[in-house]
Amino acid sequence: MRLKRILTFLIVTFLSISLVACNNKPKETDVPKKVTDGTYTATVDGHNGPLKLEAVVEGEKIKTIQVVEHQETPNISDLAISSIPERIVAIQGLGVDAISGATVTSNAILAAAAEALKEAGYDVEALKQVKDTVKKEEDITLTADVIIIGAGGAGLAAAVSAHQEGASVIVIEKMPKVGGNTIMSGGALNAVDDGSETAKANKDSTELHFQQTYKGGDKKGDPELIRTYVENVWDGVEWLQSLGMKFEPGTFTVLGGLWPRAHKPSDPVGTGFFNTYQKYIDSNENIEVLLETKAEQLIVKDNRVTGVVATGKSGNKVTLNANNAVIIATGGFGANVQMRQEYNTIWKDLGENIKSTNHPGATGDGILMAKEVNAELVGMEYIQLLPMGDPKTGSLSGNIEKAVENRIFVNKEGNRFVDEGARRDVMTAALMEQTDSMLWVILDSHDYPTGDEVNNFNESVNTLIKEGRAFKGETLEELAAQIKVDPNNLVKAIEEYNKAVSGEIKDPFGRTLFKDPINQGPFYAAPRIPTVHHTMGGIKINKEAQVIDVNGNVIKGLYAAGEVTGGIHGANRLGGNALGDILVFGRIAGKNAASDKNVSEAK
Numbered sequence: 001m002r003l004k005r006i007l008t009f010l011i012v013t014f015l016s017i018s019l020v021a022c023n024n025k026p027k028e029t030d031v032p033k034k035v036t037d038g039t040y041t042a043t044v045d046g047h048n049g050p051l052k053l054e055a056v057v058e059g060e061k062i063k064t065i066q067v068v069e070h071q072e073t074p075n076i077s078d079l080a081i082s083s084i085p086e087r088i089v090a091i092q093g094l095g096v097d098a099i100s101g102a103t104v105t106s107n108a109i110l111a112a113a114a115e116a117l118k119e120a121g122y123d124v125e126a127l128k129q130v131k132d133t134v135k136k137e138e139d140i141t142l143t144a145d146v147i148i149i150g151a152g153g154a155g156l157a158a159a160v161s162a163h164q165e166g167a168s169v170i171v172i173e174k175m176p177k178v179g180g181n182t183i184m185s186g187g188a189l190n191a192v193d194d195g196s197e198t199a200k201a202n203k204d205s206t207e208l209h210f211q212q213t214y215k216g217g218d219k220k221g222d223p224e225l226i227r228t229y230v231e232n233v234w235d236g237v238e239w240l241q242s243l244g245m246k247f248e249p250g251t252f253t254v255l256g257g258l259w260p261r262a263h264k265p266s267d268p269v270g271t272g273f274f275n276t277y278q279k280y281i282d283s284n285e286n287i288e289v290l291l292e293t294k295a296e297q298l299i300v301k302d303n304r305v306t307g308v309v310a311t312g313k314s315g316n317k318v319t320l321n322a323n324n325a326v327i328i329a330t331g332g333f334g335a336n337v338q339m340r341q342e343y344n345t346i347w348k349d350l351g352e353n354i355k356s357t358n359h360p361g362a363t364g365d366g367i368l369m370a371k372e373v374n375a376e377l378v379g380m381e382y383i384q385l386l387p388m389g390d391p392k393t394g395s396l397s398g399n400i401e402k403a404v405e406n407r408i409f410v411n412k413e414g415n416r417f418v419d420e421g422a423r424r425d426v427m428t429a430a431l432m433e434q435t436d437s438m439l440w441v442i443l444d445s446h447d448y449p450t451g452d453e454v455n456n457f458n459e460s461v462n463t464l465i466k467e468g469r470a471f472k473g474e475t476l477e478e479l480a481a482q483i484k485v486d487p488n489n490l491v492k493a494i495e496e497y498n499k500a501v502s503g504e505i506k507d508p509f510g511r512t513l514f515k516d517p518i519n520q521g522p523f524y525a526a527p528r529i530p531t532v533h534h535t536m537g538g539i540k541i542n543k544e545a546q547v548i549d550v551n552g553n554v555i556k557g558l559y560a561a562g563e564v565t566g567g568i569h570g571a572n573r574l575g576g577n578a579l580g581d582i583l584v585f586g587r588i589a590g591k592n593a594a595s596d597k598n599v600s601e602a603k
């Protein structure tokens, strides 16, 4: 029987006997008789701001529940916003579990629903007793040629690549959705098509990409891995295009990218990668993604990794046997404060006070699992912060910069303090020296002619202004008043900057990346803080994406790709190099795992 059919059967069985609403609906006597049909709304505090919910009651039944307005973090909150209202209606009750990783949003939705339904006349305490229970499933064992842990950018590149080589593939993902950190990124992907018109116009080459990556990482990266990346990444872009992914023409300079070589996908943020991979997965047999399935341990037999033990959604054991090989693609540990603190030697403190751009699943699981089978770890102390976090959440959303060339940073006093085209570690270290470690991104209407144009995170500046996350002034003085910085300092900073743009003076901070002056109102500002973004260290691999052990030997049957690996970016990763790295090494891992020696045949 084909793998897909077995999996479909298992998934259908699983779904049909799970998520069973208990029969403890409120007894007739519990439900007050005064439930009145109608539309009820309630507004509560969500994670980022007010969250408004609408409940429609018809025939004394909860007909629909819908979050109608909110400011929750895109991607992280999506599942809570779509599934919790759906479950409330399905079970006609409020005993719905929060979505892991979006607890605050989930609880806000439940609180708003309780308020609206109370208004309709329901006995809310009785509704809370109606539980959405998940029945524990049977333990299961599944087999495929290649087992991949993690459905982020590296994992799915590996999955498609392994499948194209003829392997059957199962990807397990611990979160309720695919995407990891990759889907939340701004989408910038550094790649050079040597000799192309774009490369010529930018005076760019794979050699310059190599040099900047190596030197930009303080020469701590492995030159062989860097070469592998820069020499294969354009081929990776063409591969994505062959799978249907679209990119905008030209290139831009992403924050800390040092050069205009970032390609921008046409779909918002990192969604283009996943739309592309999902389309492939949906239209092929023998390639599956199991969500809410968390890898716990690698299985090792006769000195070879042969599979993974995981925990399924209902807490059941899921054993995954790999005919050929296992690929770890679990991402970094930016969301694991304990690991950050354990390995950090560079920053003053990376405790709870420092927020992160990362999704909640970035907890370093793959690194810990690999360590247990003696994998070597490299560069674990190199943890990247960005000066670009949202002040409330640390996320990248709300960042109004479109490209490095057209904006400056000022501190609370209204003064510039750093070369805004510098490396990410340099800019963040400088930011940490400023009052309250916060900056204002300042730009003008060159990037937002009407204000309805969207930033790299698919948000229009007008929307951000409405939400109180960005500010606008027709003049610089008006903007300064809005953001409460000294207007004289701000005007002086921009006058001086504009002279550097026109070449009249050398930029006092040594900046070399410029495009337009900031002289065309309205002017815009948005606040930003330091935030943990990327963990450069991780599992040691060779250029074939094979995992290397503490004695320098290849661990048979085990590959790794993406942020879970170390040694490529050295001490500092250039902006735009992560999406290229996961693409290149994801593909290599997938291809090699597909052709790795079959463990049972080898016996």
Ligand code: ADP
Pocket (backbone or CB within 6 Å): 149, 150, 151, 152, 153, 154, 155, 172, 173, 174, 175, 177, 178, 179, 180, 181, 182, 183, 293, 294, 295, 296, 329, 330, 331, 332, 361, 362, 363, 365, 366, 561, 562, 563, 564, 582
């Ligand atoms: P990369 O950029 O390297 O692909 P991402 O953060 O985009 O990294 O993706 C890593 C994915 O791995 C995330 O979706 C994350 O939830 C998933 N993951 C992390 N740990 C586990 C685990 N123990 N089991 C299954 N999936 C995991």
